[in-house]
Each structure stands twice: as structure tokens, then as C-alpha cells.
Amino acid sequence: MKNLVEVKSRIEKWTAGTTTKLKGKTIEFLWHLKKQGRSEYTIENHARFLNLLLRRGIHDSEEVKVFIAKQPWSNGTKTLRATVYKNFASWLGINWEAPKYAATEKMPFIPTEVEIDAIIAGCGKKTATLLQLLKETGARIGEAVRLKWTDIDFERRLVTITPLKGSRPRMLPISVKLADMLRNLRKKSERIFARKPSANFHMQRARLARKLGNPRLLRIHFHTLRHFKGTTEYHKTKDILHVMNVLGHKRIENTMIYINLENAIFQTTNEEFHVKVAKTPEEIKGLLETGFEYICEKSGLMFFRKRK
Secondary structure, eight states: OHHHHHHHHHHHHHTTTSOHHHHHHHHHHHHHHHHTTOOHHHHHHHHHHHHHHHHTTOOSHHHHHHHHHHSOOOHHHHHHHHHHHHHHHHHHTOOOOOOOOOOOOOOOOOOOHHHHHHHHHHSOHHHHHHHHHHHHHOOOHHHHTTOBGGGEETTTTEEEEOOOTTOOOEEEEOOHHHHHHHHTSOOOSSBSSOSOOHHHHHHHHHHHHHHHTOGGGGGOOHHHHHHHHHHHHHHHHOOHHHHHHHHTOSSGGGTTHHHHHHHHHHOOSSOOEEEEEEOSHHHHHHHHHTTOEEEEEETTEEEEEEEO
């Protein structure tokens, strides 16, 4: 019962400042999501966008389309926001056709380790610890802010990550440096980090970009460190299945991007390779397990290579 009261209180805070008429409906909808077993992360994302619409006085479903279209968001973000409103409209019994935005695939930005360490060194103690954890584990920010002190095994220097977004749970090693950083934090609650660290991080990042004269630092965000971990981990091991397990992916297709990133960032000249071709799942699995890396697909065949 205590947990239910806390959840309801949190939902009401998310909708604070909305118009009285629709505030009740919004709270009911968010409570419906909770009862359906949706994660707190999902509920908060729905609350954030619906609250934004209400604060702007946007109540008509067609106005929502215009509002989304005018925003300087990526097509992927616009699609997510449209999905949020479609879910809300469906719950209200409104037949709303969500606008379609073509997804634009872009290669993730991978900063240098020097740039990442510069941001970590220049941030406050708690933000720096969070960034160091993301760098070492490749955890999603939603997984990191849900970490509890009981998830840290200081004796064996291990962190247990509870999955988010359908990922797999994992237990990963941490460095002596990170373990010491964690020990030096004050234990104010059962969770290690604040639920919403973005605003503080963005301010510190902007300050450091100006101070160091490096605008590339502005392109570093929490998820950048996950991409950095995947790329560098593959470079060290040449084992895509290992990277898949570290990042908690359930589908290897989500991990394959780090092969291309590693090739682009760390490629060297005058290298010789063994080249293999596969077309069945068993052949593909066998090559990956023996250290071959995927290169491309042509005429139904998948090409792999391994340095001699």
C-alpha cells in the first residue's frame, strides 16, 4: 500500500501545473499504465510529454500533430512523442492516426577517451561517479539511476545491473578507481544517483566546453558512453558476442554496429585477413565464436574476416 501511495504521489507531481479538467484524465491514464505493469521510465516519459502539451494549452488532437511537426527534434524523437499521444488518445477512446516520420540512421558520435576523461574530471563528485560508471559498464542511464547500494559488491568490485528496455541482466566488473569514487559518495537513500541527473550534467558539460575550448564536448551525452564502451570493448576483444553480453543486448543485430565503428576509428593499413563466407545461422555462429568479424552481406551471403 505504501508503494502505491508513493507512485500516485509521484504521478501527481509529474502533472503539477496542468489544467484542472485534463489533469485528472492524465493522472488516470498514467495510473492505468502503472496497473498494466509499465515501467516507471515509460510512465515518466508519457507524463513529461502530456504535461508539456497541457502547459502549452494544446488540447486538440490535430494541434498535437502541428506541435510535434514544428519541434526541432529528430524524426526518431517525433515518432516517440507521437506514440505517447496515440496511447493516450486510444485510452480516451479517440481514433488518432499518428504522423509517420522516416527514421534517419546516423552513426553515433564516439569521442576520444581524453575528451570523456576531461568531462569526468571537471564535473562534481556525484556526476563524475555516474559518468565513470557509464564509461566502464556501458549501462543505459535509466539502468544507472536505478542502481541501489546493494547492487555494488565492493569486495569483489562487481556491479549488478537490472535491465531496462528488454535488455538482459548482467554482472560487470568495475575498476578500483570507480569503487573508490562510489565509496566517497554520501549514502542519502537506497539509490546511489539522482533520478534526473540530466540538467546538472548539461550545465557542467557546457561550462567545460567553454573552459577547455572544445565544442565537441557538447556532443557527449549519457548514451554516448554506452557507444564508447561497445566500440572499445570490441576493439580489445574482437568478440562481438562478448560485447553483446556486456551491453545486455538480446539481439545481435543491435550489437553489430560496433564492428563498423571500431573499423572506422581504429583501422590500420597494410593488414592481412582470413576471409570466410556464411549463409546459415550455424555457420554464422561458428565464425563469430572463432573470432571472425562481420563485414557485409551480398547476394544472400554474409562475409566475415579475421586478422592473420
